[in-house]
Amino acid sequence: MILIATDLDRTLLPDGPYPDDKSIDNLFVALSNKQYMLAYVTGRNLSLVQDAQKKYGIPTPDYLIAEVGTKIFHKEENTLVPDILWTNYIRTHEPQWNRNDITDAIGTAHDITMQEDWKQNEFKISYYLPKNSDKNIALRHIHKSLEHIGIKADVLYSFDPLKNNVGLIDILPKTATKATALEFIRERAHLAKDEVVYCGDSGNDILPLTNGYRAILVKNAPENVQKDVSKRLEKLGIPKEKLYIAHGDYWQNGNYASGIIEGLRHFGIIS
Ligand SMILES: [Mg+2]
Numbered sequence: 001m002i003l004i005a006t007d008l009d010r011t012l013l014p015d016g017p018y019p020d021d022k023s024i025d026n027l028f029v030a031l032s033n034k035q036y037m038l039a040y041v042t043g044r045n046l047s048l049v050q051d052a053q054k055k056y057g058i059p060t061p062d063y064l065i066a067e068v069g070t071k072i073f074h075k076e077e078n079t080l081v082p083d084i085l086w087t088n089y090i091r092t093h094e095p096q097w098n099r100n101d102i103t104d105a106i107g108t109a110h111d112i113t114m115q116e117d118w119k120q121n122e123f124k125i126s127y128y129l130p131k132n133s134d135k136n137i138a139l140r141h142i143h144k145s146l147e148h149i150g151i152k153a154d155v156l157y158s159f160d161p162l163k164n165n166v167g168l169i170d171i172l173p174k175t176a177t178k179a180t181a182l183e184f185i186r187e188r189a190h191l192a193k194d195e196v197v198y199c200g201d202s203g204n205d206i207l208p209l210t211n212g213y214r215a216i217l218v219k220n221a222p223e224n225v226q227k228d229v230s231k232r233l234e235k236l237g238i239p240k241e242k243l244y245i246a247h248g249d250y251w252q253n254g255n256y257a258s259g260i261i262e263g264l265r266h267f268g269i270i271s
């Protein structure tokens with residue numbers, strides 16, 4: 001069995017500034033005679049995932065990892081049901097985690113501003129950073145503030161090219177990232193790491209792209225993400241053959257779903 005786990009925005013979905021060769025349908029046609037499980041792994045919440053399903057005609061996945069790993073849903077009779085076990089697991093493993101303490105410690109220094117309430121949850125603390133602000137200074141401030149109150153967290157930075165390149169910062173408990181949520185699913189499905197293929201494009205995909213799965217970076221992934229992923233693989237001693245970076249060819253441009261097709265072909269999962 002193969003678990004195909006993919007990020008949505010600008011990986012499966014062509015919602016970025018790069019050319020789209022309309023490959024979503026081709027991808028699911030190519031997979032239609034295969035045995036596989038599908039997981040969406042996204043920053044979106046459930047209702048935004050459902051919006052994307054309507055807009056792009058993508059299927060209901062077997063699993064949904066939403067809100068950057070802080071929520072998991074699984075499919076029951078074509079509906080996505082919240083996985084309470086995952087929420088309990090995070091709570092048990094993060095007894096120190098307290099949203100208010102963290103946001104108080106970070107404050108609003110260095111141009112960082114809170115994202116909208118609906119983009120926050122108990123475990124996901126999200127900020128915007130204007131594109132002209134110094135990302136390194138802002139991130140250093142966040143790390144220092146967390147250290148000061150004794151919180152260990154993953155601080156993820158990505159940017160949204162549709163929103164005027166505004167920077168997105170997610171602060172997540174170490175227990176609840178895209179990568180740990182995927183591990184939770186993988187272990188329950190009794191799959192080996194090699195039976196998971198992860199497809200992504202941006203900063204918050206770096207952890208699952210370097211977790212020992214087979215990994216696909218779509219061509220439209222920013223160059224710094226490509227570099228960071230390669231560097232991290234090397235640092236972790238993961239063979240570089242585990243990563244495929246789509247480059248496009250005569251038939252397909254390698255962006256978004258087209259890059260996923262290219263990668264799945266490379267790994268011999270589709271022909
Ligand atoms: Mg993305």
